[in-house]
Amino acid sequence: MATRSGKAGDILAILREGSPRTRSELAALTGQARSTVGQRLQELIAAGLVGETLHANTGGRPSTAYTFLGHSQVALAADVGVHHAVLAVTTLRAEVIEHWSGVIDIADGPGVVVPAIIERFLQLLSQAGRDAGDVAGVGIGLPGPVEFETGRLISPPIMPGWDGYDVAGAFTRAFGCPALVDNDANVLAIGEQLSRWPDVRNMIYLKIGAGIGAGIIVNGAICRGARGAAGDIGHVYTSLAEDRPCRCGNRGCVEAVAGGEALAATLAAKGLPAKTPADVVALARAGNLETTHLLREAGRAVGSVLATCIAILNPEVIVLGGEIAEIGEPVIAGVRENVYRRALPMASQHLQVVQASGRGLEGVVGAAHLVLAEVLRPEAVEHTLSALTVVDD
Numbered sequence: 001m002a003t004r005s006g007k008a009g010d011i012l013a014i015l016r017e018g019s020p021r022t023r024s025e026l027a028a029l030t031g032q033a034r035s036t037v038g039q040r041l042q043e044l045i046a047a048g049l050v051g052e053t054l055h056a057n058t059g060g061r062p063s064t065a066y067t068f069l070g071h072s073q074v075a076l077a078a079d080v081g082v083h084h085a086v087l088a089v090t091t092l093r094a095e096v097i098e099h100w101s102g103v104i105d106i107a108d109g110p111g112v113v114v115p116a117i118i119e120r121f122l123q124l125l126s127q128a129g130r131d132a133g134d135v136a137g138v139g140i141g142l143p144g145p146v147e148f149e150t151g152r153l154i155s156p157p158i159m160p161g162w163d164g165y166d167v168a169g170a171f172t173r174a175f176g177c178p179a180l181v182d183n184d185a186n187v188l189a190i191g192e193q194l195s196r197w198p199d200v201r202n203m204i205y206l207k208i209g210a211g212i213g214a215g216i217i218v219n220g221a222i223c224r225g226a227r228g229a230a231g232d233i234g235h236v237y238t239s240l241a242e243d244r245p246c247r248c249g250n251r252g253c254v255e256a257v258a259g260g261e262a263l264a265a266t267l268a269a270k271g272l273p274a275k276t277p278a279d280v281v282a283l284a285r286a287g288n289l290e291t292t293h294l295l296r297e298a299g300r301a302v303g304s305v306l307a308t309c310i311a312i313l314n315p316e317v318i319v320l321g322g323e324i325a326e327i328g329e330p331v332i333a334g335v336r337e338n339v340y341r342r343a344l345p346m347a348s349q350h351l352q353v354v355q356a357s358g359r360g361l362e363g364v365v366g367a368a369h370l371v372l373a374e375v376l377r378p379e380a381v382e383h384t385l386s387a388l389t390v391v392d393d
């Protein structure tokens, strides 16, 4: 199976995939001489990315094996919603070391929100016993359309002050490392898929929070589209939204009837104490019948839009997350009702429509994976190692 080159970055990729490997195993996997592999391993050890361990052979004396050191550096990860954020320090295996979750208001604009996140990251680093010099990269999920290549938001409908703001640049300047910015539904989809559905290749993660958005995984990879707007399905038309005005300026968007902000407004108009999506959750938990009924209707509207997505993408799993979906039964039942009524049997027969795992950390795990995919890809590793060699000279 000598399909890989013997470059240091490729050897690291093999070690990241699984258990420790001996030099002979790595030579066989890469088709390189043991001496060449040994040289590459020394470079990776010098960079702190690989360590030695003893490999127990059956019957023989133990031999030296090499293992990826996931703790050698850390990633900073943020899953930022409209009213709420989760921030974390993770290992280079995307394991959460320290995390914080709490209230933020995205409408305060980048001048307030970005410095607040940076400060919180510094606190988390210190709690983890690390400092800014240990940070390999920063991954951020934000609740709007993000141009992934540039790390900027493009005309986000509900994020005043963020249009065109260089989010990636701000974090790169703060921590002196690469920063990757993506849509929040994308980081949730990546995190959920890697931690809960590793064998699923086609999946939609639908977030119903203050607004509605989806992260789409096709053939195992996130689908961002031409500019990063793929999956932004909150503003898709549905007749079930009854031509209601939406905050994007159009009418009849699914978000205008099923997003958390819209649900709160509808309940408030009925005289119920609902200002925010969190109030909608509280009313539902208290068993308020009007709220339960409205949530079922919201689920149906979401289901009608998802039925169209199913026809286009034929996913195996649809995961429903975000605080409104976390309410559970009335929303999920409404979604399932219209998904199974409207999607064709061939596409819906083996389709699972499930609630997100609810641990609340899938977004930061996904954001950490953005970082790892960038800083640990073979070419980036080669680049880092050659920079180290130059310094040594």
Ligand SMILES: [Zn+2]
Pocket: 234, 235, 246, 247, 248, 249, 250, 253, 255, 256
């Ligand atoms: Zn809209």
